Amino acid sequence: MKKLATPLFMLFVYSIIAQNTFTIDINSYELGGNREVRIYIPPSYELDSARVYPMAVILDADYLFDVYVGNSILFSQKEKAPEQIVVGINQDNKRRYTDCAYDKLNSLPTNKSDSFYRFVRAELLNYMEENYRISPFKTIVGNTLTANFVNYFFIEDDPGFNAFVNINPYFAPDVPYMVETEVHKVKKNSYYYYLSSGDYLSGKRKSQNATVNSLFASLENEKFKYHFDDFSGATKTSSIGQSIPSAMHFIFGIYAAISKEELETKIKDLSPPDAIAYLENKYVEIEYQFGANLKIRESDIYA
Numbered sequence: 001m002k003k004l005a006t007p008l009f010m011l012f013v014y015s016i017i018a019q020n021t022f023t024i025d026i027n028s029y030e031l032g033g034n035r036e037v038r039i040y041i042p043p044s045y046e047l048d049s050a051r052v053y054p055m056a057v058i059l060d061a062d063y064l065f066d067v068y069v070g071n072s073i074l075f076s077q078k079e080k081a082p083e084q085i086v087v088g089i090n091q092d093n094k095r096r097y098t099d100c101a102y103d104k105l106n107s108l109p110t111n112k113s114d115s116f117y118r119f120v121r122a123e124l125l126n127y128m129e130e131n132y133r134i135s136p137f138k139t140i141v142g143n144t145l146t147a148n149f150v151n152y153f154f155i156e157d158d159p160g161f162n163a164f165v166n167i168n169p170y171f172a173p174d175v176p177y178m179v180e181t182e183v184h185k186v187k188k189n190s191y192y193y194y195l196s197s198g199d200y201l202s203g204k205r206k207s208q209n210a211t212v213n214s215l216f217a218s219l220e221n222e223k224f225k226y227h228f229d230d231f232s233g234a235t236k237t238s239s240i241g242q243s244i245p246s247a248m249h250f251i252f253g254i255y256a257a258i259s260k261e262e263l264e265t266k267i268k269d270l271s272p273p274d275a276i277a278y279l280e281n282k283y284v285e286i287e288y289q290f291g292a293n294l295k296i297r298e299s300d301i302y303a
């Protein structure tokens with residue numbers, strides 16, 4: 001029976017994706033034409049008109065979108081993360097190089113990729129917020145070149161996203177130091193920054209990501225939440241399937257029910273009043289971060 005559980009659940013997941021995903025064209029002034037995007041809306045969306053949802057924007061949606069949506073369904077089913085609205089920007093192999101190019105002299109977007117930046121930051125986010133019930137919490141995901149592009153949203157004065165998922169990034173030379181500069185400025189909101197790499201990358205890319213990890217891991221700012229995965233024995237393709245659930249676990253960790261580790265390290269030695277206060281603060285933080293008005297789980301009360 002256990003052998004049937006995984007394929008049956010995956011069939012269930014793909015059925016949900018198919019029934020709740022649609023494709024639209026957004027007419028873009030910045031891009032001078034239409035851009036095709038895919039949108040996934042959770043099945044519960046029509047059941048509660050007051051509920052808001054975190055949103056994820058997926059670059060390279062041609063191959064990242066289904067992986068991200070599938071994991072978001074799995075995590076929400078297991079109460080490890082809130083349900084999410086997911087919007088993917090389709091970029092074929094040629095278009096991604098125009099959308100996400102950078103100037104080799106200053107590591108900043110080129111004129112054309114700056115237009116794509118404004119499309120995402122202004123037009124796409126505005127469209128989604130005007131047409132759907134979006135919570136303030138937003139994630140952006142990219143892979144290799146598009147992962148580097150994700151960072152341009154972090155280094156702006158008011159980042160439009162709260163979580164940044166960098167899968168096997170091909171960093172422009174100065175981008176990590178731009179990120180470092182911005183981390184020192186962060187005082188109000190918390191930001192989640194995920195980075196993955198592995199031995200399947202070229203020596204140059206692997207070495208660069210190791211250097212970036214050393215830099216980011218040394219940054220001392222409690223508002224900058226950082227996680228790094230260094231995969232071995234994987235491939236560039238399979239690492240996508242490893243990176244996305246790992247990033248989701250990192251970003252939405254507080255949403256999950258109290259684990260044995262959390263109980264042992266943070267709650268066990270508290271007095272009863274302090275334990276109650278810890279639990280209340282956990283759920284206040286969940287609502288504040290993700291817009292999820294989650295009722296206190298019975299398992300947390302008796303943890």
